[in-house]
Amino acid sequence: MKFIDIALKDLYQIFKDWEPVIFLVIAPIIFTIMFGFMFGGFSGPGDEVTDNRLPVQLIDQEETNLSKSITTYLENSDILRVEKSTTTNDLSKYKQAVADQTIAAAILIPDSFQKIVMESGDIPLEVILDENTTAGISVLQEIQSAISRLQTAAQTADLALQIYEEKTGIEDENERTAFYSKTFNQTLNAWKSPLVTATVTQTAPDGAQSTSEDNAFAHSLPGMIAQFAIAGLISAAEIIVQERRSGALSRLLGTAVSKSDILLGHWLAMFSMIFLQFAILITFGQIFLRLNFFNAPFATFLLAVASCSVIASLGLLIGILAKLPEQTIVFSLIPMFIFSGLGGAWVPMELLGETVRRVSRFTPVAWIMTGYKDILLRGAHLNDVTLPILVLFGFSALFLIPAVILFYSRKNS
Amino acid sequence: MKLIAIALKDIGRSFRSLFALVFMFGVPVLTTLIFAFLFGGVGGESDEFELPKTSVVIVNQDKGSNYLPVIENQNRDLNSFGNMLVNILQEDTFMNLIDVGTADEEDAREMVDAQEVGLAIIVPPEFTETLIGVGPKTLDLIFYKDPEMALGPQVVQALVMGIVDRFSASSISMETINTVLAEEALTLSDQEVYALYSKLSEAVQISPEESETGMTIIAPQEPGNSEESPSMLSTILREIMGGMMIFYAFFTGTSAAQSILIEQEQGTLARLFITPTNTQTILNGKFTSGFILVIVQVVTLMVFSRLVFGINWGSILPLFFFVIALVALANSFGIFLMSLVRGTKQAGIVFGAGLTFFGMLGISGVFTGGTPIESAFKYLPLLAPQGWAMKSLESAFSNNQGQSLLFSGGMILLTAIFLLIGNKRFKKRFK
Numbered sequence: 001m002k003f004i005d006i007a008l009k010d011l012y013q014i015f016k017d018w019e020p021v022i023f024l025v026i027a028p029i030i031f032t033i034m035f036g037f038m039f040g041g042f043s044g045p046g047d048e049v050t051d052n053r054l055p056v057q058l059i060d061q062e063e064t065n066l067s068k069s070i071t072t073y074l075e076n077s078d079i080l081r082v083e084k085s086t087t088t089n090d091l092s093k094y095k096q097a098v099a100d101q102t103i104a105a106a107i108l109i110p111d112s113f114q115k116i117v118m119e120s121g122d123i124p125l126e127v128i129l130d131e132n133t134t135a136g137i138s139v140l141q142e143i144q145s146a147i148s149r150l151q152t153a154a155q156t157a158d159l160a161l162q163i164y165e166e167k168t169g170i171e172d173e174n175e176r177t178a179f180y181s182k183t184f185n186q187t188l189n190a191w192k193s194p195l196v197t198a199t200v201t202q203t204a205p206d207g208a209q210s211t212s213e214d215n216a217f218a219h220s221l222p223g224m225i226a227q228f229a230i231a232g233l234i235s236a237a238e239i240i241v242q243e244r245r246s247g248a249l250s251r252l253l254g255t256a257v258s259k260s261d262i263l264l265g266h267w268l269a270m271f272s273m274i275f276l277q278f279a280i281l282i283t284f285g286q287i288f289l290r291l292n293f294f295n296a297p298f299a300t301f302l303l304a305v306a307s308c309s310v311i312a313s314l315g316l317l318i319g320i321l322a323k324l325p326e327q328t329i330v331f332s333l334i335p336m337f338i339f340s341g342l343g344g345a346w347v348p349m350e351l352l353g354e355t356v357r358r359v360s361r362f363t364p365v366a367w368i369m370t371g372y373k374d375i376l377l378r379g380a381h382l383n384d385v386t387l388p389i390l391v392l393f394g395f396s397a398l399f400l401i402p403a404v405i406l407f408y409s410r411k412n413s
Numbered sequence: 414m415k416l417i418a419i420a421l422k423d424i425g426r427s428f429r430s431l432f433a434l435v436f437m438f439g440v441p442v443l444t445t446l447i448f449a450f451l452f453g454g455v456g457g458e459s460d461e462f463e464l465p466k467t468s469v470v471i472v473n474q475d476k477g478s479n480y481l482p483v484i485e486n487q488n489r490d491l492n493s494f495g496n497m498l499v500n501i502l503q504e505d506t507f508m509n510l511i512d513v514g515t516a517d518e519e520d521a522r523e524m525v526d527a528q529e530v531g532l533a534i535i536v537p538p539e540f541t542e543t544l545i546g547v548g549p550k551t552l553d554l555i556f557y558k559d560p561e562m563a564l565g566p567q568v569v570q571a572l573v574m575g576i577v578d579r580f581s582a583s584s585i586s587m588e589t590i591n592t593v594l595a596e597e598a599l600t601l602s603d604q605e606v607y608a609l610y611s612k613l614s615e616a617v618q619i620s621p622e623e624s625e626t627g628m629t630i631i632a633p634q635e636p637g638n639s640e641e642s643p644s645m646l647s648t649i650l651r652e653i654m655g656g657m658m659i660f661y662a663f664f665t666g667t668s669a670a671q672s673i674l675i676e677q678e679q680g681t682l683a684r685l686f687i688t689p690t691n692t693q694t695i696l697n698g699k700f701t702s703g704f705i706l707v708i709v710q711v712v713t714l715m716v717f718s719r720l721v722f723g724i725n726w727g728s729i730l731p732l733f734f735f736v737i738a739l740v741a742l743a744n745s746f747g748i749f750l751m752s753l754v755r756g757t758k759q760a761g762i763v764f765g766a767g768l769t770f771f772g773m774l775g776i777s778g779v780f781t782g783g784t785p786i787e788s789a790f791k792y793l794p795l796l797a798p799q800g801w802a803m804k805s806l807e808s809a810f811s812n813n814q815g816q817s818l819l820f821s822g823g824m825i826l827l828t829a830i831f832l833l834i835g836n837k838r839f840k841k842r843f844k
Contacts, residue, residue, distance in 0.1 A: 022769065027769065030773060034773075034777065095633045096633070096811070098633035099633035099812065099813070100808070100813055116627065120627065122626065122627025123627050123628060124629070125628050125629070126628075126631060127628060127631065128630075128631045128632075129630065131630065131632075132645040132648045133645075133648070141568075144626070144628075145574070145578070147628055148578050148579065152578070156586035156589050156590060159586070159609060159613070160590045160593055163599075163605070164597065168597070179593075183589060183590070186593060187586065187589045191585065193551070194578070194585075195551055195552070196544065196580075197552075198553070198570055198573075199555050200558060200566070200570065201555060201556070201558070202557065202559070203525075219561075326431065326432040327431065329435075330431060330435045333440065334435075334443070337444060338443075341447035341451065342451075346447075348561070348562075348563070350465065350467075350563070350565050351564065352451055377561055
């Protein structure tokens, strides 16, 4: 039971300052929220609807019935929040606003708009946007969809006008324009209730296949827990280095404490520290981020045990490898960045190429995230996350074996 | 000369420290390198970020309609809009975006659940009948997606609904024309209806990619050379590297100022004070080493990222003022922070908590840009000095020179305040 005393001593040393709390709890919460919003944020069933539409300036240089009907159509968009602008002669101002990301785009309806639409059926909108930003891509997609419908309206109005002319023989330009505008407007109105609508469904967290919204925190929380658990190793690994440098280890070995007790004690301290972090952050996710970890409590628990086991073994290896206390910082941060970055903690895997996805399978963070995402997004239970758990224990052995060999082979240990 | 000697000694010590080197250069470069690798900029086939293909399986349950004439396309009979949809999605035009297969509903759902495909599209039996106005008034096209995926299925959904819009267009146009003519007491003969329907159907055959829209896309202001438009990858890396550079410049500045506390605890500062060197010279030597270290760090990172990642940092003038202001602010903030603490133990807390918190707040715009909370984080970063630096750099990116200079001016003002307080406190302490 001596290893428990060593573990308790380590834990006292770690938690006597409040610094570890920053890395273990506060930083992962802040980053989870930031990354969560970055990849979709708090959208979920039962949310109050807030206006998160992308701001777009609309400059109508023509002010005809046709241009007004297009303005009205765009104002009803679910993606764009159209703000009409009165300044029409300074495009550079709008270009700068888009570049500064004050607005997502600016749409200009030119003064020859109605004439071009009626003559060619084209929709000559001028759109200022940055195609290299997510906001720009979203706006472009929405405008393209709108233009497709506007073209249909133009084509419909054109065909209706041809028939009307044939049947009535009208030649008055004002009457022709009025009929065209009326038909154009009615077609646009018809699009408000399309024949076919899209219904998106996905496997809900309770395992049922139903309409469900994404919860981006299901991605960011497991990633940030894993990342900052590795960062939290700095203080724990430093204790091992200080113990060796101060001669306390030699003195300890002169007593009846065995090498295995010392190793196990340090490992247990790291495991307990990280497990506490997992417990706090999982509870935080369950209560505040509506992540249903407790839907599969057994799977959540075992996955946490496997994850903490990997990180504790890595911490032990770092503590044994580092010769100076400051080296523990470097040795902890480098695997933290590599494992987290390549493991998918920063960017969802769907955005990454095949090569990166293959490489990520060689990082423990990817398996921690796979296991938790299966629980949170697909309603997985223990038997569904057996593979990630086994792989994580494999990683744990991979870090633990060299740590043990090094510890036993060193003269001063 | 004493000032230079003190500065050189501190600089030499910093460059011999693995810890300092990792924070000054290693971490910012490593982070950017990882992002570059993730988005295909390192070791990838292309220098551009491309959205990976989404695997899609279509469940085509559409039973078609006898009213729909059979259309031949590449020796295939397209007797339903469901078949047409599959045919269009399998065209070469979309091969960079999607991999399309077909399956029955049960298999398709299983494939999504097993993550073999990202999305299943279920086309209902009455699809064609609804589109030509002889079936149910409206119906749902089901998109069953992998819950882990968001962007890919969203892109495919937009694509598919664009095609479906074209299918719907004939019916919507037909109904509208009938309505407007009826309002004018006019009706169409069966022959006219058929001719009109043929004209409207022609539009359905045109692939969305082939159709002309008349829309013109204008790029916003770009940094420096307006002809050089940065790629999405370059934009991402620029934001990341910029944020990391600012974040760690403040670490370097504070670390340099910390040497005053280290020397004080080691007793070497007291020894220095008994030499014929006045306090201000010693402190100035310390400040100078910090200034030089941050200049070396910032310039090295900028040049390195320009050469390796091809990052365009923007116009020279605002960038020059940004670098000067960043170096001054990072150091003065470090001096200010260190003047508040009593020893290196407290300094550790300042490093761990203070700098991390202010740093993350300052560069939060990198993470919140384009998200629903972007507006909330528009001015919040300005509570941290790092926020002023980030705003100045972002303004330089977007070639808004006036704004960039304004924020750089704000940084200089903050520098003066921090230096005044820090210097006063240190002088008081060592009196």
